Amino acid sequence: MSCxxxxxxxxxxxxxxxxxxxxxxxxxxxxxxxxxxxxxxxDGKFDSKGIYELIRNIMxxxxxxxxxxxxxxxxxxxxxxxxxxxxxxxxxxxxxxxMATMIGLxxxxxxxxxxxxxxxxxxRISPGTHVxxxxxxxxxxxxxxxxxxxxxxxxLAVIEQCLTFEEDSDIHYDKPASCGNPDGISATTSISGS
Amino acid sequence: xxxxxxxxxxxxxxxxxxxxxxxxxxxxxxSCGEDKTIRIWGRDGQKWVCKTCLSDGHSRTIRAVxxxxxxxxxxSASFDGTTSVWTYTKGDxxxxxxxxxxxxxxxxxxxxxxxxxxxxxxxxKTVWVWEVAEDNEYxxxxxxxxxxxxxxxxxxxxxxTEWVQCANLTSHTSxxxxxxxxxxxxxMASSSDDLTVKIWQEYPPxxxxxxxxxxxxxxxxxxxxxxxxxxxxxxxxxxxPLSGRIATACGDDKIRVFQESPESDHDAPTFELxxxxxxHTQDVNAVAxxxxxxxxxxxxxxxxxxxxxxxx
Numbered sequence: 001m002s003c004x005x006x007x008x009x010x011x012x013x014x015x016x017x018x019x020x021x022x023x024x025x026x027x028x029x030x031x032x033x034x035x036x037x038x039x040x041x042x043d044g045k046f047d048s049k050g051i052y053e054l055i056r057n058i059m060x061x062x063x064x065x066x067x068x069x070x071x072x073x074x075x076x077x078x079x080x081x082x083x084x085x086x087x088x089x090x091x092x093x094x095x096x097x098x099m100a101t102m103i104g105l106x107x108x109x110x111x112x113x114x115x116x117x118x119x120x121x122x123x124r125i126s127p128g129t130h131v132x133x134x135x136x137x138x139x140x141x142x143x144x145x146x147x148x149x150x151x152x153x154x155x156l157a158v159i160e161q162c163l164t165f166e167e168d169s170d171i172h173y174d175k176p177a178s179c180g181n182p183d184g185i186s187a188t189t190s191i192s193g194s
Numbered sequence: 195x196x197x198x199x200x201x202x203x204x205x206x207x208x209x210x211x212x213x214x215x216x217x218x219x220x221x222x223x224x225s226c227g228e229d230k231t232i233r234i235w236g237r238d239g240q241k242w243v244c245k246t247c248l249s250d251g252h253s254r255t256i257r258a259v260x261x262x263x264x265x266x267x268x269x270s271a272s273f274d275g276t277t278s279v280w281t282y283t284k285g286d287x288x289x290x291x292x293x294x295x296x297x298x299x300x301x302x303x304x305x306x307x308x309x310x311x312x313x314x315x316x317x318x319k320t321v322w323v324w325e326v327a328e329d330n331e332y333x334x335x336x337x338x339x340x341x342x343x344x345x346x347x348x349x350x351x352x353x354x355t356e357w358v359q360c361a362n363l364t365s366h367t368s369x370x371x372x373x374x375x376x377x378x379x380x381x382m383a384s385s386s387d388d389l390t391v392k393i394w395q396e397y398p399p400x401x402x403x404x405x406x407x408x409x410x411x412x413x414x415x416x417x418x419x420x421x422x423x424x425x426x427x428x429x430x431x432x433x434x435p436l437s438g439r440i441a442t443a444c445g446d447d448k449i450r451v452f453q454e455s456p457e458s459d460h461d462a463p464t465f466e467l468x469x470x471x472x473x474h475t476q477d478v479n480a481v482a483x484x485x486x487x488x489x490x491x492x493x494x495x496x497x498x499x500x501x502x503x504x505x506x
Binding site: 118120138141147151 | 273299317346426497
């Protein structure tokens, strides 16, 4: 794992650049998931549609459905500012959803792996949709906690499950008819082990 | 208005650099990061070079480094739950101690100025205070449970000879990432995810302002809030003992320097933004003023670099 960057430095000049992303940075970052990388629009910039494309197929940790199918994420709640900041609001299926932090983390990790490192990402619970909204938002905003969590093999395995996309599948997950009764979903599907 | 100019960019770390710390003599700079290494940088003519790279100390991200006041020891706090103590002998750094006890990630460590005590803190919400015996044995003197959540940072008051919980300072509305005492130790600055910096002042028993000090323990009051300057989380703060300047490390990639206004009231001080530095391409995680050279500032960033700056 050799690095071509010199460890010494001279006085900084305009021509001295930070190593390009392909140099030092990629060795630590987990590899991009097979669902493809950046979704830039034709101008080479990221907009809310492009970023929504990156997250809508994330799988719920408990149910075999995408976050889009469960209405946990929607494009209107992805907002891009200044071409380098994105705020994603997500809506847990029920106010006591125990997987809310996990879902938020999966969204963050997905964006961390696919957006340029200079992008500022904020992931929050849609206001008023979860009983532990404030502490969960605080944790998701805490990059130190996110970094430590990503070094946790067990936790990372669950996240990877959420980020495994069924690319070849023909199945399109339509929104469940009983959208207003999410408990009906959890009653019929088995909950994966923690 | 002062200016902050970049003077050197130090490459070497792979991935995010979390922290930087100056040796008390000011001639060496330690840095650490998610690549699990500690790098020690020193001058080589006009350049700064990496003198040592310590890569076997920890099995996970190294979150913070700090030097003892005497300069003989270097501590590294890691997500692996341990804190290592290193010393320089015979041309190399040896790990002489690995302190265990925290249940999970250790986030900060610091020696007291006398060198008699050493503190560590972490996600398990505790602060451990260790007593340093003459033969460099570290014994746990206390485990403090005062925090309700993840403890991000420990710092000793400059003249403190004893440790006692004297205050629970509440004012920030979100995570407090860092704290820094001024040179004389009667003021402290804190930086937070709530985008503000707060300045706290100590009022000892019998103070002229009539602030109450129950049990004869000094009281601390928030005397100033700097808001509207930072657009993202303020990850670190450093207060220069030589010039009184305050530097902040922010998630908007910028470093800012503040100085107390000339007409500032002691009990309601005002601080001015003296300069802003662009250069880092990602979050700045740490800033540290050199303790001997006025105006020399080091920073660490998610962009993988350590940078040196000159405040004029």
